[in-house]
Amino acid sequence: MRYPERLRQWPLVLTVGLIASCNGLAQDSTSRLLERLSNAFGPPGFEEPVRKVMVDEMKPLSSALHFDGMGSIIAEQGSTGPRVMVDAHMDELGGMIRRITPNGYLTMQMLGGWLDQALVDQRWVILGSKGPVYAVTGIRDVHIVPMDERSRVIPRDSLLLDIGARSADEVKRLGVDVGDPVVPDAPFRILNGTNNYLGKGWDDRVGCAVIVEVMRRLQSISHPNHVYYAITTQEEVGLRGAHTAAEAIKPEIGISLEAGVTGDTFRHNPEESQAKLGSGPGMFLFDTSELPNRKFTKLVRDTAAAQNIPFQLDLVSGYGDDSAEIQKSNGGVPTVNLIVPVRYTHAHNGIMNRRDFDGLVDLLTKLLIQLDAKTVAAIREFTP
Numbered sequence: 001m002r003y004p005e006r007l008r009q010w011p012l013v014l015t016v017g018l019i020a021s022c023n024g025l026a027q028d029s030t031s032r033l034l035e036r037l038s039n040a041f042g043p044p045g046f047e048e049p050v051r052k053v054m055v056d057e058m059k060p061l062s063s064a065l066h067f068d069g070m071g072s073i074i075a076e077q078g079s080t081g082p083r084v085m086v087d088a089h090m091d092e093l094g095g096m097i098r099r100i101t102p103n104g105y106l107t108m109q110m111l112g113g114w115l116d117q118a119l120v121d122q123r124w125v126i127l128g129s130k131g132p133v134y135a136v137t138g139i140r141d142v143h144i145v146p147m148d149e150r151s152r153v154i155p156r157d158s159l160l161l162d163i164g165a166r167s168a169d170e171v172k173r174l175g176v177d178v179g180d181p182v183v184p185d186a187p188f189r190i191l192n193g194t195n196n197y198l199g200k201g202w203d204d205r206v207g208c209a210v211i212v213e214v215m216r217r218l219q220s221i222s223h224p225n226h227v228y229y230a231i232t233t234q235e236e237v238g239l240r241g242a243h244t245a246a247e248a249i250k251p252e253i254g255i256s257l258e259a260g261v262t263g264d265t266f267r268h269n270p271e272e273s274q275a276k277l278g279s280g281p282g283m284f285l286f287d288t289s290e291l292p293n294r295k296f297t298k299l300v301r302d303t304a305a306a307q308n309i310p311f312q313l314d315l316v317s318g319y320g321d322d323s324a325e326i327q328k329s330n331g332g333v334p335t336v337n338l339i340v341p342v343r344y345t346h347a348h349n350g351i352m353n354r355r356d357f358d359g360l361v362d363l364l365t366k367l368l369i370q371l372d373a374k375t376v377a378a379i380r381e382f383t384p
Contacts, residue, residue, distance in 0.1 A: 027190070031197070031354070033057065034209050035188040038199030041127060043094025044111045044234045046181035047071060050090040054208055054231050061215040062229075068248045072241040073231040077218055081225035082376040084368065085251035085333075086214075087242055087322045088207030088258070089235030092200065093346055095182040097126065097161075100172075104165030106135070108156075108182060112236035116156050118347040123185035124161060130175030134185060135161040184348040195354040196277070202342045202350040204235065206357060207257030210340070213361045214368070221365075224372035235322055239289070242322035246329035253296070253334050253376050255364070256323035259350070260284075260339030261316050273316055275341040278353040280310030281360035284337045287316050289324035293334035295379045300336055303367050309359050312341065334379050338364065 027035070042050035054073055059065050062075040073090075093112035100106055106126075110119075121139040125132045137159045142150070161182070165171045186200035211229050218227070228249045232241030246254070260282055263273030275282050283300055285292065304311035323335040340360050343351040 030209070030213060030357075031190065033212060034197060034205070034352075034357075035199070037205035037209055038188040038197075038201050040201070040205070041125070041181070041183050042091055042201070043096070043181050043183050044091040044237045046094075046096075046127065047090050047233050050205070050208070051231070054090060054212070057212045058215060058229065058231075061212075061219050068241075068244045070241045070244045071233045072245040073229075074245060074248060075215070075229045075231075076226065077215060077229070078223060078226045081223075082252045082371060082373055083250060084225045084227045084371055084376075085230055085246065085249050085254040085326055086211060086227060086364070086368075087230045087232060087245070087254065087256045087326060088211050089204045089232045089241060089322055090208055091233055091236050091241075092183060092203065092205070093236055094184070095124075097176065097178050097180045097182065100168045100176070100178065101160070102168055104163070104167050104171050106161035106163065106171065106176070108159065108161060110156060113346055114156070115346065117153050119156055119159055120154050122348050124182050125185045126161075126163070126176055127181045127183075128175035129177070129180075133163055133174050133176050135163045135182070138162050186348040191351065196351050197354060198349055198351050200348055200350065202340075202352050203259035203345045204257070206259050206340045206342065206352050210257050210357065210360050210364060214364050217361075217365045218368065221369065223369050225368065225376070227368060232322055239320060239322055239325045242325040243329070246326045246333070250330045251326060251333050252330075253371065253379060254323060254326035254336075255367070256321050256326065256335060256337045257360070257364070258284075258321050258337055258339050259342040259345050259352070260312075260314060261319065261345060262341045262343045263314075265343060273314055275312045275314045275339070277341050277343055277351065278355060279341070280304075280312055281356050281363055282312035282314055282339045282341060284319070284321075284339065285313055285315050287319040287321060287337065289320035290327055290335065290337060292323070292336045293379060296334045296336050299370070299375070299379070300338070300363070300367060303370065304363055307362060307366055309363050311359075311363070314339070 188199040
C-alpha cells in the first residue's frame with residue numbers, strides 16, 4: 001500500500017518534541033520501544049506511523065505478516081494447533097480539523113472518548129501536508145472571566161486551536177487543511193528516575209509493546225498453537241479494526257491486551273476501579289462491552305499464581321475493548337482482556353509502570369505456551 005505523500009515523507013515516528021535520551025537516564029531496548037510507540041502519531045484512521053514502527057518490529061519475528069482491509073496488522077507465529085488471536089490496538093485518542101475560521105483559528109472534531117475538561121489549554125500537533133504544525137487550545141484569561149464562569153467546564157464546541165496564524169490563507173500556507181489529523185503534544189519521559197513512564201497513547205501502545213516482547217520470546221520457544229497477533233485500527237471509534245481482523249483470523253480463542261484504569265489517584269471512588277499502579281498486571285472480570293469466559297479467567301489466574309506474578313482483578317463500567325468484537329466472531333470465541341494499569345487514560349499524559357508491563361509479558365508468554373489443543377477444547381466445552 002502506498003501511503004499519502006505527506007505520511008511517507010515523515011520519519012517513522014513523529015517525535016513531537018522528543019526529549020533527548022529521556023533526561024539522560026539509561027534505557028534498554030524495551031523502554032526505547034515504548035518511547036517510540038508513545039511518541040508515534042496515530043489517531044483513528046491515521047495510524048500509518050504507528051503501523052510502520054510495529055511492522056518493523058514484528059516482521060522479523062513472524063512466519064507471515066499481512067493486513068486486513070482496515071489496515072490492521074496480522075502477524076503469525078506457528079502453523080499448527082489452535083488458532084489463538086492476541087489483540088492490541090494501535091490508534092490513540094485525537095482529533096481532526098473540522099473548520100478554518102477567517103481569522104486563522106481552527107475547530108476540531110474529536111476522535112474517541114475525551115472529557116471536555118481534558119481539552120482546555122493543551123498543546124497539540126497537526127499532521128499537515130508540509131509537516132507538523134504545533135497548536136494550543138487556548139483558554140480565556142482569568143483576569144477577564146466573570147466569577148460565575150470560573151468553575152464551569154468549557155464545552156469542546158467552544159474550543160479553538162491556535163497555530164499563530166492570522167487568516168485562513170495563512171493557515172493554508174502552513175499546510176493545514178480541513179480533515180487533517182491532530183494528536184496531543186506530550187513527549188515520553190521516564191518519570192524522575194522511577195519505574196514509571198510518562199507519555200501519551202498508552203491506551204493502547206502498551207499492549208502493542210507487550211506483543212512485540214512476547215513475540216521475541218516465543219520466536220525461540222516452542223508453543224503448541226498457531227498464534228495470530230492483531231494490531232488493530234480504529235478501536236477508539238467503535239472497535240472497528242478488531243471486527244475485521246477477527247473475521248480474517250477466525251480465532252478459536254482470543255486475548256485482548258489493554259491499558260487498565262487505576263483506582264489509586266486522588267479523590268477516587270473505590271467502586272470505580274480497584275487496580276493500582278505498580279501492583280502487577282491485571283484482568284477485567286467485567287466491562288461494559290464484554291464478559292470474559294470463566295474457564296479462561298481461571299486459567300489466567302492459576303498461571304499468574306504458579307509463576308508468582310502479582311496480579312490484579314478489576315471491574316470497570318464505561319469501558320469497551322476489542323475483546324467484545326473477538327468474542328462475537330466465528331460463532332463465539334472465549335476471550336479475556338488482560339491489562340497493564342495506567343493512570344490518566346484518555347488524556348494528554350498517562351503513566352504506566354515498567355514492572356506491571358514486564359509482568360504482563362511474563363504472564364502472556366506462559367499462557368500461550370499452555371494453550372494447546374486439549375486446553376483450548378476444554379475452555380470451549382459447554383456441555384452440562
